[in-house]
Structures are given as C-alpha cells and as structure tokens.
Amino acid sequence: MNDPSGPDRPPAARPRVRSDLDGLPLFRGRAAQSGMIRLDCNESPLAPPAAVQAALTGAVQGLNRYPDNAAADLTARLAERHGVPPAALSLGPGSVGLCAQLIQIACAAGDEVLIPWRSFEVYPSLAGTAGAVVRRVPLTAGHALDLPAMAAAITDRTRLVFVCSPNNPTGTSVSRADVERFLAAVPPDVLVVLDEAYAEFTGRQADPLDGFALVREQLRQGRTNVVALRTFSKAYGLAGLRIGYCLSAPPVAELLGRVAVPYAVGTLAQRAAAAALECEPEVRERCRHLVEERERVRAALLDSGWDVPVSGANFLWLPAGPAAEPLAAHCREQRILVKAFVGEGVRVTVGTAAENDAFLAAASRFARTEAAAPVRSAALG
Ligand SMILES: Cc1ncc(COP(=O)(O)O)c(C=O)c1O
Structure with missing residues (x-):
C-alpha cells in the first residue's frame, strides 16, 4: 500500500476556496506569555470581581447543557440597565463578533465599509471576510476621527460606517455634537456603528458621546440606521469570556440573530456578565482608578517630552513614528509588552500602578537612546 504522505501520492486537489481571502x-x-507585564491588549489588569468568580463557579455544574441561545436573563438585565426594550439588544461573542454580524447583514460582495484609519485593526479583515471593500479615511493631525471627511467619503456603495470612539489605538473621542452633525449628513440607509468598547473610561470630557443614549433618541425619532456596541471585555474585566452587546432598532437586532452562529455566547459568559452588572459600583470604582492612572501616566510622558493625545480609553497612544518598533522592542527587553504599529506609534494599556511605573521607567530610559532621536526632534520641532 502506498504511504499516503509518501512520494507516490498523487498531488492533492486543493479545496476550491475563495482566492480573495489570500x-x-x-x-x-x-x-x-508568563512573567511579562502585559500592556498590549487593552485588558483590565485586575481579575474579575469576587462575585463574578463565584457566579462562574456556580454555573459550572450546568455546562452539560447548551446555553440559552436568547440569553433571556442577561438581555432582560441589560434592557433594564439601559432603559431599552429587550428586542433592541443583541449579544455576541465579544463586540468583535457583533462587528462581523453587522457587516454580514449590511454588505454583499463589493459593497463598501467605511472606516477611520488608523482604527481598530480588525475592521479591515472582518469587512474582507464578507467580500466587502474597505475605504479608509485618515485621522486628523490630532489623531482624531475626521467625521466631516468620513461623511464626504460616503458613496452609493457604502453600506456601513464604523465610528470608533474612543478610537483604538489613538484613544481620541468624538463629541456628541460632532456625531449628530455627522449623522445628519449620512444617508438614512447607511448603517452607522458607534463602537464604544471603551465607553466606561471616558472620564470628564466636554459634550461626551453616549452612543446608547443617542441610539435611544434616534429610535424615538424613527431613525433605524444607527447602532451602538459595548463590551464586557474591558471595564468589566471579562475579556477571556468573549461577550459584547449591541443596541439597535429591533428589526436590525432580528437580522443580527439570523446571521449569528448558534449558541455563540456560552453559559459562563452569560452568567458572568449578569453577575458583573450586579457589581456596577465596584466596576465604576475600578474604571475611576484606571482613569486616574491614565492621567498620571500621560502627565509623566508629556513631562519627559513624548507627544501623547488626550485619551478617553484604558490606553495611551505614543505617536513615535519610526521609533515605534524600537520602543516596543526596548520595552520587551524589560519584560513589558506594548503594541507597536510599525512606523506609526505605540499603544500602551493602563495597568496597575506598579506596571505603569515599570513602563514609565522603560520609556524614560528609551528616550535617552539613539533610537529615540525622531521622537526627540519631533518634540523639539
Ligand atoms: C474598538 C474596539 N472594538 C471592539 C473590540 C472588541 O472587543 P471584544 O470583542 O473583546 O468585545 C475591541 C477590542 O480591543 C476594540 O478595541
């Protein structure tokens, strides 16, 4: 018998897969990675609240059963929490899962998804997976979304626009008034997704965007093309469980249900999220502390000559240009992980006070190296 992996094996026919995915x-x-300070993924530095851990332990017994596909208990709690009908809420395997579903319901092959850039790095691959064409609108010189330019970039093929605020990775936020002006310029048949993964960290900001309040208001006015996304991954510290939610008009939620992978949101994720909603004061306190730390780290970085835009998220953006990769490599040598965007900048998550101090020490040592020359000259110029 021929060895199926041997030299006599006829060349295997490749499955006919989509060439556009290449x-x-x-x-x-x-x-x-153990033993590293992990400031590269915008996670919470803290373990989930004790009550959430207890709820998870209690839920383990029932794992022989499929989850509640409608997540009725959690949906009802979220509906009450946000003052919306349960039929307007959709849960997904992380808000990234909902981003994919939103693209699926809006776009056929060749339709356009409009995104700010740089922004959440996964938008282009999610759009490409659906066969959609990505149109990128550059950020302003201040690293913020350029909403007037985005409105002007909408074409007859545009089906969906992502508005990421605070924006990943730059941390900049758009104001409510900016978004209202933008929405007035968007055709009512184009889906606008307000991605608010970091909403809980905004802190004090003039005229802050509250996407959930805005969608509620739009729905009251009969406008159904605006949706808002939130997640339990960041403020609630449940990134490892994969659960996010979307507020939309009920017919949009219905469509999201149609394209959802069955049982995508597991029992543990549902139970943990429900328990986390019961711990809101503790979650708010954790966010307040992280916002305080963010401001402390930003002030220290500004003091040492780094240019760091105001952030409304649990991370900061250092537009280090060509020094981005050397800075990340330098941090890695000190056992600190940060996220480098080649040639553009470094995103650093706010961690515990000790982790932040370790990063600040590494950044200030780096600032004295040759590799930091472009940053120093930008600071001077
Ligand atoms: C802007 C933005 N949206 C969505 C997500 C996805 O979050 P999750 O899928 O964990 O809910 C992230 C994660 O980093 C993000 O930065």
Missing part, C-alpha cells in the same frame, strides 16, 4: 491580514492575537 490578501486578508491574519489576526494573530497574543500567545500566552
């Missing part, structure tokens, strides 16, 4: 970026995520 150019898609591969999201690698981060391998588990």
